[in-house]
Amino acid sequence: MTALHEWRDHLDDAGLAGSFLVRDLDDGAELALDADVELPIASLVKLPLALATLDRVRRGELDGAAPVEVAPGRVDTPGPTGITRFQHPARVAVDDLVYLSTSLSDSAATDALFDLTPPAQVAAVLRDLGIDGFSLRHRMDVLMATPAETLDGGLRHDLAIGTTAPGGGSPIAELDVARANTATARSLAALLAAVWTGAAIDPGVAARLRQLLAANVHRNRLAPEFVSDASAWSSKTGTLLNLRHEAGVVEHADGGRYVVVALTRSRVAAAAQPAAEIAMGRVARGLHDELRSR
Numbered sequence: 430m431t432a433l434h435e436w437r438d439h440l441d442d443a444g445l446a447g448s449f450l451v452r453d454l455d456d457g458a459e460l461a462l463d464a465d466v467e468l469p470i471a472s473l474v475k476l477p478l479a480l481a482t483l484d485r486v487r488r489g490e491l492d493g494a495a496p497v498e499v500a501p502g503r504v505d506t507p508g509p510t511g512i513t514r515f516q517h518p519a520r521v522a523v524d525d526l527v528y529l530s531t532s533l534s535d536s537a538a539t540d541a542l543f544d545l546t547p548p549a550q551v552a553a554v555l556r557d558l559g560i561d562g563f564s565l566r567h568r569m570d571v572l573m574a575t576p577a578e579t580l581d582g583g584l585r586h587d588l589a590i591g592t593t594a595p596g597g598g599s600p601i602a603e604l605d606v607a608r609a610n611t612a613t614a615r616s617l618a619a620l621l622a623a624v625w626t627g628a629a630i631d632p633g634v635a636a637r638l639r640q641l642l643a644a645n646v647h648r649n650r651l652a653p654e655f656v657s658d659a660s661a662w663s664s665k666t667g668t669l670l671n672l673r674h675e676a677g678v679v680e681h682a683d684g685g686r687y688v689v690v691a692l693t694r695s696r697v698a699a700a701a702q703p704a705a706e707i708a709m710g711r712v713a714r715g716l717h718d719e720l721r722s723r
Contacts, residue, residue: 431719436712444697445507445673450614451716454625454678454686458723460716461614467564468692469609470617473674474548477563477620481533481546481554483634486523491545493524502537510646511535513648513663520558531665532644536569538613543568555620559629562616564609571603603669614690617676621688625678639663642677650706651691653715655679664689665670671695673705675713685721689713 441448448466452459486493498520502513510533512519521529522539523545529538546554548565555563603609622628624635624642642663648656650673655662664677676690691713696706 431715433460436462436715439712439715440693440708441646443705444695444702445693445705445708446696447691447693447709447712448614449692449712449716450618450688450690451713451720452618452622452688453720454622454688458720459618459634460720462712462716464614464618464690464691466621467606467611467613468674468694469604469606469669469672470692471603471610471669471672471674472536472539472569473612473617473665473667473676474565474569474610475530475534476617476642476665476676477538477555477560477565478542478548479527479547479638480620480624480630480634481551482542483637484554484631485546487631487634491523492520496520496522497526497541497545499526499537499541502535509534509536512537512541528641528644531638531641533646534666539569544632545561560616560620560622560623562606562613562619564611566608566610567603601670604672614676614692617690617692618688621676621678621690624686625686639678644679645677651677651689651710651713654710655689655717670680671697673709675703675709679717687717687720688719 447462448464448468450459450464456707482709485491497513500518501515509662511529511546513536526541529535530542552563552565623630624638627635642665645664647666650666651690652662659682661680663677667674671694674692678686680686691709692694693709
């Protein structure tokens with residue numbers, strides 16, 4: 430087996446520090462790199478939000494068919510999808526907001542859902558379901574309101590990289606583990622394991638969340654390493670300045686199922702980093718293959 434320090438070196442060569450965990454859903458065996466490091470999770474917060482919203486719909490606290498008026502998002506920022514790029518208000522059912530938030534990573538839809546279930550209530554739902562390790566503190570719109578957003582693209586990344594302390598502190602709130610939405614690779618793996626194995630989560634809720642993650646449109650990070658005619662990849666990504674994350678499950682035709690979580694910080698001051706994306710995929714795939722071949 431490849432020594433874990435070699436995988437760390439591979440990430441380092443790509444300008445990354447990472448927290449990775451791969452777990453066999455059938456026997457619980459795992460391989461991990463610093464899986465208990467707390468990190469800001471950016472759009473990965475949409476995963477527990479979807480779970481909490483679907484569970485509240487199941488319990489009758491929310492009506493999935495109820496229309497919600499959603500304000501348009503910012504249209505001058507590259508990358509966002511869905512209502513986030515709309516120029517006019519839209520009326521969208523709760524169930525469809527969950528789809529837009531989870532599968533398209535639509536942050537305007539996400540904040541409409543946070544209006545219904547604020548971060549503290551999402552955290553409470555997770556605790557009720559026995560899922561720990563998440564600190565949920567803010568909506569998505571604050572990610573577009575950081576001081577960094579007023580700077581030139583390169584300066585934004587310089588600021589993010591140059592001000593992140595070894596312990597995870599940062600003057601940018603959304604990159605500061607004491608103020609951001611945070612989790613660990615282990616806690617994200619536990620959430621996904623519960624969704625795939627049915628532990629503590631209603632089967633209908635779990636099935637719907639699996640469908641939403643299978644429909645994820647952002648497939649440039651880990652998907653190239655896990656999608657094939659003999660396997661299916663379902664996941665959620667998270668990206669903010671120097672953060673690049675993905676958490677998902679690969680299901681093989683022979684019945685094997687593995688949670689794969691990759692959380693990374695980059696020290697390269699650039700928005701486009703194809704080498705980093707490739708390195709993330711290779712390390713995740715390498716850990717998966719080592720675990721699968723044991």
